[in-house]
Amino acid sequence: MTDDPPLSPALLPSGFVDLLTPDARTEAEGVATLMDVFASHGYDRVRPPLMEFEETYLAGAGASLAEQSFRVMDPDTRRMMVLRPDITPQIARMAATRAGGAARPLRVSYAGTCVVVAPVAAEESGRQVMQTGIELIGPDSPQADAEILAVGAEALERLGVTGVSFDLTMPPFIPALLEEAGIPASSRPALLRALDRKDAAAVAEHGGALSTTLTALLESSGAAEHAVARLTGLNLPPRARAILDRLVDTVAAIRESRPDLRLTVDPVEFRGWKYHTGVCVTVFATGRSEELGRGGRYLCNDNEPACGLTFRPDVLFRLIPAAAPRKRVYLAPDADRAEAARLRAQGFATIGGFSAGPQAMEDARRLGCDFVLSGLARTDVS
Amino acid sequence: MTDDPPLSPALLPSGFVDLLTPDARTEAEGVATLMDVFASHGYDRVRPPLMEFEETYLAGAGASLAEQSFRVMDPDTRRMMVLRPDITPQIARMAATRAGGAARPLRVSYAGTCVVVAPVAAEESGRQVMQTGIELIGPDSPQADAEILAVGAEALERLGVTGVSFDLTMPPFIPALLEEAGIPASSRPALLRALDRKDAAAVAEHGGALSTTLTALLESSGAAEHAVARLTGLNLPPRARAILDRLVDTVAAIRESRPDLRLTVDPVEFRGWKYHTGVCVTVFATGRSEELGRGGRYLCNDNEPACGLTFRPDVLFRLIPAAAPRKRVYLAPDADRAEAARLRAQGFATIGGFSAGPQAMEDARRLGCDFVLSGLARTDVS
Incomplete structure (x- = not known):
């Protein structure tokens, strides 16, 4: 080194x-x-x-x-x-x-x-x-x-922040469904990869007895109301059904207080969730791939x-727009202290000046000040 | 392990x-x-x-x-x-x-x-x-x-925060003085220890040619005006004098804007300063040994x-007094949403309730709420 x-x-x-x-x-x-x-x-x-x-x-x-x-x-x-x-x-x-x-x-x-x-x-x-x-x-x-x-x-x-989408998923759903349907362990890696890539052809190929169901699940992904309508009609084994019913109930509970939110459901997503055990949400801004936040249900x-939600x-x-800067005032060495304090209380930033006279004006300009305070007199920065 | x-x-x-x-x-x-x-x-x-x-x-x-x-x-x-x-x-x-x-x-x-x-x-x-x-x-x-x-x-x-004391020191002063006075390197450790402990007898013993000056310096420590009066009269070699003059000038500059501050000077303190090259300050609250902050002059x-100042x-x-808590309102499941938003805008914390009726009142009490909002009606927590 x-x-x-x-x-x-x-x-x-x-x-x-x-x-x-x-x-x-x-x-x-x-x-x-x-x-x-x-x-x-x-x-x-x-x-x-x-x-x-x-x-x-x-x-x-x-x-x-x-x-x-x-x-x-x-x-x-x-x-x-x-x-x-x-x-x-x-x-x-x-x-x-x-x-x-x-x-x-x-x-x-x-x-x-x-x-x-x-x-x-x-x-x-x-x-x-x-x-x-x-x-x-x-x-x-x-x-x-x-x-x-x-x-x-x-x-x-x-x-x-506007144009936000809340994407709901249920990480335990796919593992439970594969387990209940008796999909052999040897077929699961290829099937999980296919689901992760949303590759309908590969899902149909590796899905075995679940091919039709999994294809329907893939197609149900999208706006929450669309998804709920499709998911409700699916024939599922009991544990998978219970997990999905909870997701449907959560959508209903969200809609009760926030009918206006842009809400999507992806029932087959499961990757990237570490310790979560129930409904999870990823928050996106329209047109951006970066997550604004994520959260979901887990056990202490x-x-x-x-359950929790964490923003980044x-x-x-x-x-969001940059925080608005304070207007800046250059305090000449003889600036009235009480007036300077009043300016600060009004939201100005007062910049302690170490120069007087023409040099003060020059410093004030360089430091982005709007005016110079000398005594009680203000002189605009030209 | x-x-x-x-x-x-x-x-x-x-x-x-x-x-x-x-x-x-x-x-x-x-x-x-x-x-x-x-x-x-x-x-x-x-x-x-x-x-x-x-x-x-x-x-x-x-x-x-x-x-x-x-x-x-x-x-x-x-x-x-x-x-x-x-x-x-x-x-x-x-x-x-x-x-x-x-x-x-x-x-x-x-x-x-x-x-x-x-x-x-x-x-x-x-x-x-x-x-x-x-x-x-x-x-x-x-x-x-x-x-x-x-x-x-x-x-x-x-x-x-009231009852604050600003304690000024000049870490380069003592090393410069010992150097200029030609105190041999072999005597310095014992002398520095004596100065650090403010041990006047040991300072006199190890101070050699500087004994009188160092004793006067020890005695000058205290309220800023007392210290400045004593320090100004001392006979010092030029580098040490320049360092001390800067400290005296800094006291005068502080007094110009803040004659009211509790300001002390300890010219012989030097320990605990890492990268500082000039006037340093430690901030204490009266009667407490913990520092509230410290700062001073250094080189980028x-x-x-x-120069800078850092608080802890x-x-x-x-x-300081604990931040005042918001008053808390329990929202029954049928609480009017617009009224809840109005309460939040007024500074209340609204606690989303998952229970109605008598159980809501019980939950509200347990959660420290002042009243329950049901529809537009408020019921005080008894």
Whole structure:
């Protein structure tokens, strides 16, 4: 390593960036807006730590996240710690420990930074990932699933993100169906690949006794009402039927409060879900492949039902207007202090000037100020 | 390791904690208040990343922070990355790279999480450390030092933190004085230890030709006006005199804008400062040994003058009242949606209820709600 040429001081590891103004402010203000909407629905803010013992983090909902986690040794205990790749497993742990005795339903919100060893999806570039989300712990009902989604939709609206689509799926459905239909283990990999690629011909080829059903499922994918109409008529074995009925009930519960949302259903999607056990949702903006957020139903560490939704502010903030800058005032060294304080209270940024006279005007121009305050007198920057 | 008994799921590594409500909200709102004051003085928010290449992070102002840094390997480049123990060196790097061409004075603010291998001071317990601060890059003047301190004081006042003391010191002073006075290297360790412990007898014993001067310096420590009066009369060699004159000028510059601040000077303090090159400040709350913040003058990566001040919100938030909770309303399943939205807009938290009738009242009580909304009717929780 010592033979390598020295790194440029500007070089950061891939997936890590410096945010400058206005991006850093847009993100911070966007997170505050999301957290405010969450709080208005009774989701109390918590802040789990950036690092935990690997053994406890990976024990519960985090088990599937091992390969995404950076690890370091705790010199105190010589146990390994993980730098969290995801906050949801921490909420699950808190719900079972410090918040174990808190009244249910337990509603919590969080905003924090996560780090993943490699970007999760091919189209993503970040390894430092901001997460802002909510978790609803206790109830296991279509109404709870619907609440999470409705609160998320309201948060996006407050942020000014429009043209959003909520794509529902049910990761346990396909595995249950294949199991119940007795599809031999040897045929499953090819069939799962075909379903994942939505390749109707390959599904028909590898589907065996399920060919007709799976083809119908593929065709049912789309707008929620279209999907529900098709799914209701399908003949399915009991466990698969029950899973799908829950999805249909969730659509109905969402429609009760939000008939206007753009809602789609894909009953055969199952890839990319780690610890989820029920209805899941991916949030997209029209015409963009990056996810704005995702969430769904899972089990807390003590098998308590829970559901949640996590947004990616670093993706979201690219879709909203930059935070408006404050108007700037250059304070000459003799500027009246009380007047400067009044200007700040009115929303101006006052820039402490170290120059007077013509140099003050020159500095004010260079620093983007609208006027110079000298004594109580304002002089516009020409 | 595999023979160890399993960890309790509630156990976190020492120095890492779960913050619940209201603490998590108090911290977040406190940070927002600090950042708002910083922005009102023209400090633009930036957000450097949580991790950087070790080689670049430790190259500049961060060189002295190596032993405080957790390190992991970047699987992409096989170079080591550090989990930042401090944000200021990142600002110094940004000032020399991406913000190298930005107009000077460059004013930036930041709020973010740092991780240290071990708590920095014995009285501290945290290894995950929140930092919120400002840096003023370009000018090297008493006015710049004074601005940082005045903006910091205003931020604490807005937060409601009272009884604050700003303790000024000049870390390069004692090394320069010992050097100029020709104190032999063999005597310095004992003398520095004596100065560090403020042990007047030992200072007299090991001080050699400087005994009288060092004793006078020890006695000059205290309230700023007392210190300045004593320091001005001292006979000092030229470099030491220049360093001290700058401290005296900085006190005068601070007094011009803030005659009311509790300001102390300790000219012989030098320990615990890593990369600082001029006037430094430690912020204390009366009667507490923990620092609320610290800062001072240093050099950016390309030797550009800079000064900054960093607060510790995790310490600060213990000194301010907890963030006031929202009043909570239980929404029965038939609650009027428009009325619920109106209540949220008025600052209430509406708790989505999954029960109706007497069970709704019972749930509302358990969840800390003030009343139940059913249709448009409110029923107080008894």
